[in-house]
Amino acid sequence: MRHVAALQLLGILAAVPVQAQTQKPDLPDPIKFFNTFDVVANTVRAVLLDMEHKIELDDRKSGKIVTRPYEIITGSLTASEVEKVAVRNAAITGILVKARYSVDAIIEIVSPSETLVTIHTTIQALSREVDGTEKWVALDSLGTYERRILGRVSTRLMSNRGEK
Secondary structure, eight states, X not given: OHHHHHHHHHHHXXXXXXXXOXXXXXXXOOEEESSOHHHHHHHHHHHHHHTTOOEEEEETTTTEEEEOOEXXXXXXXXXHHHHHHEXXXXXXXXXXXXXXXXXXXXXXXXXXXXXXXXXXXXXEEEEEOTTSOEEEEEEEEOSHHHHHHHHHHHHHHHHHHTTO
């Protein structure tokens, strides 16, 4: 009798469609550092350069640092690698052949000794359609690169505290 009940339960569970979990953006909050604006801005710039980004704009008056697009993957594994760092838009019908991202760092003065840093990334993938046309499509970031950059900025600022 227990075997019959177990088989019925298994049948019910098998009949329920299994849906893949859809990933949702999980962007990190801005981080407040107890350092002056110049120290933090210089650190953010140094971290981006260490990560091999090319700085396109460094506007200290507006508190913004922008990088040029940095290619993260190319080739047949592009789609699977992109899914690790971004939400793939269901409207993308082509094959993803490469991906890139650029960074916008926003640095704000909270007080003379406190600075807030926000990191945004713009992730794009090159989609190739069956007819050979290609276009860059925007993807929603999962927050991977933002957390990585903020973590490196934080580590560098904390490690420099004892050297003053």
